[in-house]
Amino acid sequence: MTKVTFIEHNGKEHTLDVADGLTLMEAATKALIPGIDADCGGACACATCMVFVPAEWESKLAAKEPMEETMLEFCEHSAENSRLSCQIKVSPALEGIRVTMPESQH
Amino acid sequence: MSTGEEAGIVIIGAGQAASQAVVSLRAEGYEGRITLIGDEAEPPYQRPPLSKKFLAGEIGFDRVELKPAEFYAGANCALMLSTRVSAIDAAAKTVATSDGKLIPYTKLLIATGSRVREINVPGFDLEGVHYLRSVGDVHDIQSHFKAGAKLVVVGGGYIGLEVAAVAKKNGIAVTVLETADRVLARVVDPIVSKFYERIHRAAGVVIETGVTVVGFEGKDGKVTGVDSGDGKIFPCDFVVVGIGIIPNTELAVNAGITVDNGIVVDEMTRTSDENIFAAGDCTNHPNGIFDRRLRLESVQNAIEQGKTAAAAMMGKDKPYNQVPWFWSDQYDLKLQIAGLSQGYTQAVTRGHPETDNNFAVFYLKDGVLIAVDAVNRPPEFMMSKLLIAQHAKLDPARLADESINMKEVAKA
Ligand SMILES: Cc1cc2nc3c(=O)[nH]c(=O)nc-3n(C[C@H](O)[C@H](O)[C@H](O)COP(=O)(O)OP(=O)(O)OC[C@H]3O[C@@H](n4cnc5c(N)ncnc54)[C@H](O)[C@@H]3O)c2cc1C
Ligand code: FES
Numbered sequence: 474m475t476k477v478t479f480i481e482h483n484g485k486e487h488t489l490d491v492a493d494g495l496t497l498m499e500a501a502t503k504a505l506i507p508g509i510d511a512d513c514g515g516a517c518a519c520a521t522c523m524v525f526v527p528a529e530w531e532s533k534l535a536a537k538e539p540m541e542e543t544m545l546e547f548c549e550h551s552a553e554n555s556r557l558s559c560q561i562k563v564s565p566a567l568e569g570i571r572v573t574m575p576e577s578q579h
Numbered sequence: 580m581s582t583g584e585e586a587g588i589v590i591i592g593a594g595q596a597a598s599q600a601v602v603s604l605r606a607e608g609y610e611g612r613i614t615l616i617g618d619e620a621e622p623p624y625q626r627p628p629l630s631k632k633f634l635a636g637e638i639g640f641d642r643v644e645l646k647p648a649e650f651y652a653g654a655n656c657a658l659m660l661s662t663r664v665s666a667i668d669a670a671a672k673t674v675a676t677s678d679g680k681l682i683p684y685t686k687l688l689i690a691t692g693s694r695v696r697e698i699n700v701p702g703f704d705l706e707g708v709h710y711l712r713s714v715g716d717v718h719d720i721q722s723h724f725k726a727g728a729k730l731v732v733v734g735g736g737y738i739g740l741e742v743a744a745v746a747k748k749n750g751i752a753v754t755v756l757e758t759a760d761r762v763l764a765r766v767v768d769p770i771v772s773k774f775y776e777r778i779h780r781a782a783g784v785v786i787e788t789g790v791t792v793v794g795f796e797g798k799d800g801k802v803t804g805v806d807s808g809d810g811k812i813f814p815c816d817f818v819v820v821g822i823g824i825i826p827n828t829e830l831a832v833n834a835g836i837t838v839d840n841g842i843v844v845d846e847m848t849r850t851s852d853e854n855i856f857a858a859g860d861c862t863n864h865p866n867g868i869f870d871r872r873l874r875l876e877s878v879q880n881a882i883e884q885g886k887t888a889a890a891a892m893m894g895k896d897k898p899y900n901q902v903p904w905f906w907s908d909q910y911d912l913k914l915q916i917a918g919l920s921q922g923y924t925q926a927v928t929r930g931h932p933e934t935d936n937n938f939a940v941f942y943l944k945d946g947v948l949i950a951v952d953a954v955n956r957p958p959e960f961m962m963s964k965l966l967i968a969q970h971a972k973l974d975p976a977r978l979a980d981e982s983i984n985m986k987e988v989a990k991a
Contacts (some may be wrong), residue, residue: 547986
């Protein structure tokens with residue numbers, strides 16, 4: 474189990490204990506945290522699972538695959554520190570990570 | 580017999596649209612009772628993985644189900660699984676279940692989805708002839724996954740081709756039979772069909788087009804071959820038939836609700852009965868971007884109508900009007916489709932589908948972008964989704980020019 478915090482656009486925080494191996498997207502949607510839509514269920518096809526990752530965590534995450542990279546580049550609300558949460562697997566290296574959700578995924 | 584409990588919102592069908600409606604009803608602040616009635620044994624789950632990672636055995640059911648079963652209890656939502664609704668009484672505002680219960684509703688959402696179109700030829704009931712719609716179907720198909728086994732896929736649509744790709748990876752000899760003169764004929768330009776035929780053949784899949792199945796042969800009640808009518812028999816150990824779906828509209832018809840190639844709803848998912856709403860594969864809805872009515876079979880459609888229906892049942896307007904999109908995973912190829920290509924006057928290719936494994940085909944109607952098929956090309960997909968909504972008139976030469984970034988193609 475790894476502790477992960479999701480922060481809604483309005484600042485509301487949700488901290489979860491997540492089983493390693495699940496993706497951040499799966500953790501959030503199963504716990505019904507608002508702010509991640511994940512329409513394609515993790516197929517890296519929709520870009521509605523975008524989150525912002527603080528710079529200090531970026532190096533601890535596996536690098537983006539080209540598919541994720543280009544989806545993000547064309548995603549309306551994305552920024553430098555955006556990631557698709559369905560492409561991030563939870564592992565002990567992420568203990569304490571805090572990610573923020575955009576105002577809307579559409 | 581009535582359950583005697585206070586009436587609340589009842590949802591028929593426990594699939595993608597239904598699950599979204601439960602989530603959205605609670606998000607919209609609905610505090611009353613929700614009863615979700617579904618005829619499958621499982622809580623709502625996603626179907627796309629059934630022909631992709633779940634069929635391949637790469638993920639388990641825990642990653643296919645939409646929410647864990649506990650969620651529904653937590654959301655104060657009664658989940659009646661393995662239960663079929665047999666009738667709706669729109670005047671009395673009740674639904675009857677196959678086990679004899681009568682459940683009252685304040686508002687009703689029909690989210691019954693669709694069922695597979697069955698093949699009506701001799702031998703259709705032989706053991707080993709399968710369809711793919713449910714988790715149970717996946718287990719049946721997987722029971723034949725032994726290296727060296729022979730599979731015939733009837734129908735070269737998305738589901739048939741996805742099954743072919745997964746089976747091939749499992750060491751199975753696969754033949755795809757398609758009636759039309761090319762695979763995916765109903766939905767894409769010949770350029771894309773040709774590409775997928777090339778990829779599947781390179782992987783060792785046999786693709787036969789222009790073949791209409793007239794029967795199945797069997798021995799001891801088990802299928803052994805597929806008869807194409809011209810004297811040719813394709814030997815097999817099992818068959819997967821993927822020849823389309825039929826929307827589940829019978830409950831609505833019998834309740835006197837207007838049905839015309841799907842349950843007729845407006846952009847707010849309202850049916851012809853003021854207390855009854857419908858969402859997902861079973862509906863026929865207006866699309867303002869394409870200025871016509873559509874019946875779609877996609878996750879996006881189910882999710883978005885689920886959201887709209889939840890709002891509408893609360894008396895709020897959240898019109899559903901989006902560029903349709905869809906995806907298909909085969910081998911290491913991700914096809915992303917946006918828009919509707921019917922009626923296109925020009926197809927423009929960006930990239931080299933004859934040799935590469937990434938390219939896009941843009942569909943223009945009198946110069947206006949109406950659809951895109953993008954294989955391993957997220958920029959083309961994402962940008963087109965926006966441009967289609969804007970009815971953008973685009974220069975075909977710029978679209979085809981790879982040196983122009985997708986963000987710049989719309990600029991004159
Ligand atoms: C193998 C496969 C692969 C797919 N791949 C993709 C893809 O890659 N991308 C994509 O966008 N879409 C895909 N789809 C389509 C997508 O899954 C559907 O469009 C979506 O599930 C529709 O959601 P729904 O809620 O309308 O119906 P469903 O999810 O089918 O749910 C309807 C439920 O209602 C139940 N039901 C019906 N009648 C009754 C009754 N009288 N009483 C009780 N219960 C009833 C049904 O058994 C079913 O459980 C795929 C579908 C399949 C089968
Ligand atoms: S869930 Fe669709 S891209 Fe992540």
